[in-house]
Amino acid sequence: MILTNKQLNVYLEEHNDWNIVNEKLSKTFKFSNFIQAFGFMTEVAITSEAMDHHPEWSNVYNRVEINLITHSEGGITKLDTQLAKKIDTISSSIKS
Structure with a gap:
């Protein structure tokens, strides 16, 4: 189900990047x-495949x-x- 504008706005307020x-x-x-x-992309690829949901990148x-x-x-x-949240977690772990 497509998220409503209100749901998207709430998400964007909490994840302002x-x-x-x-x-x-x-x-x-x-x-x-x-x-x-490239390491980040590899981790995202593995996560995306597990979710069967793939980014455009x-x-x-x-x-x-x-x-x-x-x-x-x-x-x-x-x-x-959900994938965006996982991507943020991966990014944080790569940068630390």
């Missing part, structure tokens, strides 16, 4: 170097841009916010 860009939940992560960014050197949307539902769902 995430934004809505082109109707997708979006965030850019910056790391110290390419190896750290791009990587340039130490930056990873992630966009989340549930294509089968045609919008942002709870699955996207």
Whole structure:
């Protein structure tokens, strides 16, 4: 089920580094170097595969841009916010 604007606004207030860009939940992560960014992407890939929910993303050197949307539902769902939370946890563990 697609999240309502009210639900999305609550999520964004609690997770202010995430934004809505082109109707997708979006965030850019910056790391110290390419190896750290690639390690992050590897961990996110493993988590995404386990959830059977995969991000749209791009990587340039130490930056990873992630966009989340549930294509089968045609919008942002709870699955996207659950994956976003896991991605934030992975990012924190990589950067520490």
